[in-house]
Amino acid sequence: MTELELMRKKIDEIDEKLLVLFKERLEVSKQIGILKKKYKMNIFDPEREKQIISEATEAMSDNEKKYTESFLHNLMDISKEVQSE
Structure with missing residues (x-):
């Protein structure tokens, strides 16, 4: 197996893990949407999004950020689209 093939295999493995987590996130997003509708809350919370992105990227290089x-x-x-359904 070439170096490129090995790297592609690694990407495939990472993608499999990401998709499992993504499916889980979609399901949780649906549940959040139900709760937000129940309590008449806005789907979009710009301050929360800003905080999440800021915390996730604070220790990253500019390129990674x-x-x-x-x-x-x-x-x-x-997620907002799923919550709006």
Whole structure:
């Protein structure tokens, strides 16, 4: 197996783990959406999102921070969409 093939295999393994966690996150997001509707809360909480991203990226390099912020924004956008259903 070449070095590239080994790295791709590692990416595949990481993706499998991410997808399991992503599915779990979608289910929790659905439950949060139900609770927010029940208590007449807004789906979008900009202060919470800002705090989560800030805490997640505070010890990162600028390059890592840029990609992590993008990843988290996309993840949160998906969660808001699921909560709105």
